[in-house]
Amino acid sequence: DAGVIQSPRHEVTEMGQEVTLRCKPISGHNSLFWYRQTMMRGLELLIYFNNNVPIDDSGMPEDRFSAKMPNASFSTLKIQPSEPRDSAVYFCASSSGTTDTQYFGPGTRLTVL
Amino acid sequence: TQLLEQSPQFLSIQEGENLTVYCNSSSVFSSLQWYRQEPGEGPVLLVTVVTGGEVKKLKRLTFQFGDARKDSSLHITAAQPGDTGLYLCAGRRTSYGKLTFGQGTILTVHP
Numbered sequence: 001d002a003g004v005i006q007s008p009r010h011e012v013t014e015m016g017q018e019v020t021l022r023c024k025p026i027s028g029h030n031s032l033f034w035y036r037q038t039m040m041r042g043l044e045l046l047i048y049f050n051n052n053v054p055i056d057d058s059g060m061p062e063d064r065f066s067a068k069m070p071n072a073s074f075s076t077l078k079i080q081p082s083e084p085r086d087s088a089v090y091f092c093a094s095s096s097g098t099t100d101t102q103y104f105g106p107g108t109r110l111t112v113l
Numbered sequence: 114t115q116l117l118e119q120s121p122q123f124l125s126i127q128e129g130e131n132l133t134v135y136c137n138s139s140s141v142f143s144s145l146q147w148y149r150q151e152p153g154e155g156p157v158l159l160v161t162v163v164t165g166g167e168v169k170k171l172k173r174l175t176f177q178f179g180d181a182r183k184d185s186s187l188h189i190t191a192a193q194p195g196d197t198g199l200y201l202c203a204g205r206r207t208s209y210g211k212l213t214f215g216q217g218t219i220l221t222v223h224p
Contacts, residue, residue, distance in 0.1 A: 004155070043156070043201065043214040056211060091155050099209055104155025 002026070004105035006092050012111045018080040021108045024073055025094030033102060034067055034077050035091040043091070049075065050098050082112045116140060117202055117215035125221045126192055134187045134218045136202035143205045145178055145185045146212070150199040192222045 005024040013019055025032050033048040047057040049069045057067070064083070069075040079086055089109050093102040120135045136145070144163040148156035160169050162178035162185060169176045173196075175188040189196055203214045 042216040043203075045211055045213075048211065093155070099205070101158050101161075102212070104157070106154055 004092055004094050004103055006090075006105035006108050008108060009106065010109045010111075012113065013082055014113050015083055016081045017112075018078065019082045019086075019110060019112075021077040021090050021092075021110070023075045023077070023092030023105060025075070025092070026103055027073070029094035029096055029103075030072075031095045031098045031100070031102075032069060032075050033093040033095075034075070035093065035104075036088045037091060037107070038088045046077070048098070055098070079110075082110075084112045086110060087112050116213050117204055119200075119202055119215035119218050121218060122216065123219050123221075125223070127223050128193055129191055130222075132189050132192055132220070134200055134220070135184065136186070136204075136215050137184045138204070139183065140206060141182050143182075143208050143210065145182075145202060145204045147176055147185070147187055148201040148203060150201060150217075152198075156199075156201055189220075192220075194222045194224050196220060197222050 004026055007022045031050050034046040035043050036046055037043045044059055046059045047067045048055055052069045065079055067077045087110055089107045091104050091107045093104040095102045116138055118137045126132055144161055146161045147159045149159055150156040160176045165180045165182045167178045173190045177186050199217045199219050201214050201217045203212045
């Protein structure tokens with residue numbers, strides 16, 4: 001049974017470039033969450049969707065970040081333009097409902113030079 | 114300022130020792146969860162506590178929710194190298210609120 005799938009697992013890019021992170025939630029799950037993890041700030045919720053609709057994006061750092069969920073099986077988190085301070089591990093998680101157990105993907109380690 | 118403060122940040126012990134990790138807040142939480150994260154992987158849920166004073170056991174791990182629902186602890190008995198990892202607490206202020214995570218405790222158990 002496949003868990004949450006994220007791609008790429010590692011991304012190295014230069015400042016100013018566009019970065020797109022991808023997530024495939026567990027089949028049948030209605031809620032999807034994007035988190036960012038750094039040593040300084042820990043694990044922070046960026047945005048979450050319920051039934052493909054963004055519910056709370058108050059954690060999105062600034063306009064350079066955007067997230068979409070065009071269908072129940074795919075979501076993207078885009079950073080344009082990227083900056084060195086965006087370097088972090090980005091996790092996607094999914095759950096049956098908004099407050100049900102969240103299952104995390106393996107994360108994407110982003111390095112912006 | 115973190116809503117959930119975990120202590121200690123780092124813990125390095127020998128196999129067989131006992132340890133306790135704390136998760137404290139000045140706010141009341143509807144529920145609190147503990148996760149374990151291994152390098153290169155995402156966090157995995159260990160337990161959810163919802164009632165003040167609640168105690169849950171998972172093999173050698175004992176979780177407690179404070180009476181006032183502002184704090185929680187994780188106690189590991191006879192730690193093993195396989196317990197090594199990052200332990201995170203996370204809470205919901207309301208039943209349908211989003212999860213807020215603590216900074217985590219990095220535990221290393223030496224053989």
